[in-house]
Every structure is written in structure tokens, then in C-alpha cells.
Amino acid sequence: MSQFNVATTRLLSLLPNCSSAAHIAQIQAHLITQNLHSITTVASAFISASKTLNLLHLAHLHILTQLPTPHVFTCNSLIRAFSHSHIPHIPLSIYTHMTRTSIAPNNYTFPILFKSLADFRDLRQGQCLHTHVVKLGQWSDIYVLNSALDLYASCGRMDLCRKVFDEMPVRDVVSWTGLIKGYRRLGKYDDALIAFEQMQYAGVAPNAVTMVNALAACASFGALEMGVWIHECIRREGWELDVKLGTALIDMYGTCGRIEEALVVFDGMEEKNTFTWNALIKGFALAKSGEEAVWWFGRMEQERFGADEVTLVQVLCACSHSGLVDVGRQIFCSLINGKYGFLPSVKHYACMIDLLARAGCLEEAVKCLREMSYQPTKAILGSLLAAGQTHGDLPLSEFAAAKLVELEPGNSAYYVLLSNLYAEMGRWNDVEKVRAMMKERDLKKELGCSSTEREFCNQVDQLVAQ
Structure with a gap:
């Protein structure tokens, strides 16, 4: 008995020091030959060592093939380890193995499984697990109920989430x-x-x-x-x-x-962290205090907090609202040149195009649009449309409205916008073409659509800021 304890203790001390798959395989062989592989504490240590080296598949293979009836604690440990990995089906496969080998799950098993399914938004499997929990009489446990509630919330099914919540005894x-x-x-x-x-x-x-x-x-x-x-x-x-x-x-x-x-x-x-600075800069951007937003952005850099994509969106948005064209150009140029460690996204382009469009730099805004590798978004086209109308550039407004029709062919408001622009330009044949297109697609002008242009332009700021 003393030899058994010494051998077990020695293996437990060796497992955390493993540095390769070969080391783990060697210890695994010794576990099997000495008939120590079925000990729960050893199996748990084996799982921990495999997790540290990203070799969980070895632990998975060991538990399922070398342990005919592993302890529920061991199965829970393996499920928990895999729940943090990017392999969503493994925790469920372990649970399936438990049911097939008559290993009764406990109130620690289901919260881990629900958490794993919530991480991958797997509603269907979550509902199946919900059924199992009810059948096994575990549905009164608050930890199980809370984890099921979180699963439904993560999947956007607040109706089911609320139902679970309302049925909770505590x-x-x-x-x-x-x-x-x-x-x-x-x-x-x-x-x-x-x-x-x-x-x-x-x-x-x-x-x-x-x-x-x-x-x-x-x-x-x-x-x-x-x-x-x-x-x-x-x-x-x-x-x-x-x-x-x-x-x-x-x-x-x-x-x-x-x-x-x-x-x-x-x-x-x-x-403080980057998110803290972003929240402050966002506040100045929403308050249309561009100078302050830029100043705090500079201070953020001085204090060596790394700016992320959200930071640059907020700063460029602040520049747009305050008409800081030169500052915005400088920041956007630095972004393109890789100063911040990432290239501009479509949101950054949207902010920059909006900044240029608001300032009346329409040719530069269109140039920026053509240089980006992304398809123009509703926010970008809305900025160009508003700028074209504000600065009397009907061709630009026509271009933006036509692109909006392509982007959302089922939105009747954009057809009305385009039709009104053609009418303003005296292009009555094109007006008739747009109306024929609406009729062909069974689109009707909604009541109040005559004010659509103004309402749409008022929403541009919100779209760009999102």
C-alpha cells in the first residue's frame, strides 16, 4: 500500500513538469502498466498537464479509452477543460460517453455544459440538454438554472430566458x-x-x-x-x-x-485601460467637442495606452463633428501608414469620408471612397448624399442615391430620393424609369416619403457613429 502511495505521489509531482507530448505519453504508459491510471486524482492531474500544453486530446483519449468507468469528478474536469477550447462538440461527446456508461452527472456537470453551449450559441443542443436536466431531476438546482438562463440569453432567446427565470423557485x-x-x-x-x-x-x-x-x-x-x-x-x-x-x-x-x-x-x-479612455473620448465626440477629444487622445498616447480600432473611430468622428479636417487627415494618414498596428476598417473610412463631405471637400471624399477596399456602406453613402444636397452637387447626390438603391433594392425610400433628385435636375425620363422600377418590384411610396431626404440626412450622424 505504501509503494502504491509513493508511486502515485511521484507521478502527481511529475505531471505538472511535463514539457512535451512525449513526456506525457511516457507517464501515461507508466500509469497503465502500474494500474494507476484509474485513480481520480491522477486522472485530474493528467488533464491539467495536458491542458497546460494544449494537448487536451491526449487526456480525452486517456479518459475515454483507459478508464472504463471514470469518476464523475474526472469527467467534469475534462468537460471544463474542453469548455475553454475552440472545439464545441467535445464537451457534449464526453457527456454522451457518461450517459452510455451509466456515469450519473451531478449538479456540477450541467452548468459547465450549458456554459460551453452558450459560448458557441448552440441553442438546439442547449434545449436538448435542458430536456435531459428535467428528466434527471436537476432542474431545481439554482446553479443549473442560472447556467440555462445564461445560455438562452446568449442565444438571444429572451422569451425562453424569461420563462426559466419566472419558473425558478429561488x-x-x-x-x-x-x-x-x-x-x-x-x-x-x-x-x-x-x-x-x-x-x-x-x-x-x-x-x-x-x-x-x-x-x-x-x-x-x-x-x-x-x-x-x-x-x-x-x-x-x-x-x-x-x-x-x-x-x-x-x-x-x-x-x-x-x-x-x-x-x-x-x-x-x-x-484605467484602453476601454476607459475610449469611453471618455466617445463622450467628447458625442458632445461635439472635437478639440477636447483630440487632446485627450494625445494624452492617451503620451501615457502609452494602446489605441484600438474603437479609439480611432471615436477620434475621427469627433473631428468630423467639429470640422477638424487637417487633424482628421493627419490621424487617418497615420492609421493608413500602420502607426497603430492595424489598417483602417470600413468604419474608419466612413468617419473620414463624412469628415471630408461635411467640410465640402467632395472630390477628396469621393477619392477616399474609391481608394478603400470595402464596399460602400449605408453610412458612407448617406454622408455623400447629405453633402451633395448641402453643397449643391446633384451628380454626387445622384451617385449616392443610386448606390443606396443597389444596396437595399427593397427600400422604397431610396427610390423616392433618386426620383426627387432626377426631378430636381429636370431629367423626367429618368423619373419615369425609377417609377417603373418601383412598380416592377411592387414597391409603393409610403405616406410621408416626401420628407425622407431630410429625415435620412438627419440620421447620418448616428449611422457613422455606430
């Missing part, structure tokens, strides 16, 4: 946070805030994750009063403004037009 902070987060992800910000209020009435104390999601919903919904109330709660409870919570507050204040309060929060944070 709800904790994780349950409420999952519901709020799910509504926010789906863009149902009012429902997210209603759920947050209901959480208060239920007497469940929120945590930092709850507050971050509630603040994000406040920012998107423009619920400044609720956001201020949340900030007061954070102060009252004496919570530390960590990176996530502080950034959420800055984004809420900046998005709701309270940039001064956003600056106070920013200055009070001990730790």
Missing part, C-alpha cells in the same frame, strides 16, 4: 444579473432597467457585474436619472471604482451628455 444575484444582461445584449434596454428595478423590490443586492450591465443599459437608453441613482448607490456602499465599473460610469455620463461628471469619475480612477 433567484439570486446571478439570476437577476443574467436577465438584465440578456435584455441589454438584445437591445431591450427598457426591459433591462425594469428588471433592475424589480430586483431592488425583490430585496436582492446587486453586485458589480449587475451595476455594469445596468449602467450600460442606462447609457444606451439615455436613462440619466437611473444612472445617477446607481452612481449614488456605488458611493453609498463604498465600492471601489475598478476598471469595469468606472468605465461603465464614464460611458453612461458621456453618452447622456454629462461629460463633466464623466471627467470626475475618470480622474478618480486609480486604474
